[in-house]
Amino acid sequence: MTYNLLTVEPLTLDAVTAALAQCLHVGVQEVDVADEDTDQDLRNWDALVLCEMVSVLGDVSTSLDIYVHESVQPRPTERELASAFARSAGALILFPAEEALPSAYWLATESGLVTRARLYENDDEEPCYTIDRVEAPIDRLPHVTVARIPEVVRELKVVTPLGDVFAAHLHRMYPEDTDTPGTPFWTARSSLIAWEKLVRQMEAAWAPSGWYPADLYMERLSARDKLEQLRNQFPPNVTVLLQNALEPLDDLFADLTVDDTDGLLGKEPLPGKDVASAHGWWWDRRPEPLPW
Incomplete structure (x- = not known):
């Protein structure tokens, strides 16, 4: 199973490794996290959890592409993993919503709050992300507008x-x-x-x-x-x-x-x-x- 998360705060490889191990109830040695500078030949490709970290620009810092082996049970939903990861890492985590809108996201906080968020990505060669709106106030995002996101309701399945x-x-x-x-x-x-x-x-x-x-x-x-x-x-x-x-x-x-x-x-x-x-x-x- 794969998961796609975005972190607002920059996180180290060790911090992501520890958070994933805790959230997925596996040993740290069973989690392999790599960024752009990691030597691919040194990776543990047999790990139960593989994660690609990519630094991004704008209101988010890191994109996490996570693969969890089917032997890891139980496997959480993306919402459950994002919430648990936010608590473990003490970070704000965004994850895609179910709707077809590319801007539709959820945002999870370390306190357990999960709220709707609108996230835009520009068309630059190196994309820049903007958190345009959230439906609940987030102390660490004082510049972001707090308001309802009506287009999401229209697109609900x-x-x-x-x-x-x-x-x-x-x-x-x-x-x-x-x-x-x-x-x-x-x-x-x-x-x-x-x-x-x-x-x-x-x-x-x-x-x-x-x-x-x-x-x-x-x-x-x-x-x-x-x-x-x-x-x-x-x-x-x-x-x-x-x-x-x-x-x-x-x-x-x-x-x-x-x-x-x-x-x-x-x-x-x-x-x-x-x-x-x-x-x-x-x-x-x-x-x-x-x-x-």
């Missing part, structure tokens, strides 16, 4: 079983139209998955981010509107499939929201809300509390 089944049925019956952007079938598939993502994340109390951008919330309510507008454009068999997917999602949305009797959503300057458009009943309910 959310399981959408009802939307996936609907999409599969559509593709079997109308493959070309389903895969062609802009067609009613393509719009229905995309809108249903967007609606299910909202409901599933609401059901999970907005995990893992713990919040939800207002503009994304509006987009996904609008996606539900599109589904309502499309109903009459489909043959009966597709209408039934869509209704079967929508009913449990609509019921769950209703259970997870409250009547917006005080008009709180209407009072807020929410991005993306077109007051001139006709909206369904889902606009008259809201999460409690609001997640943004």
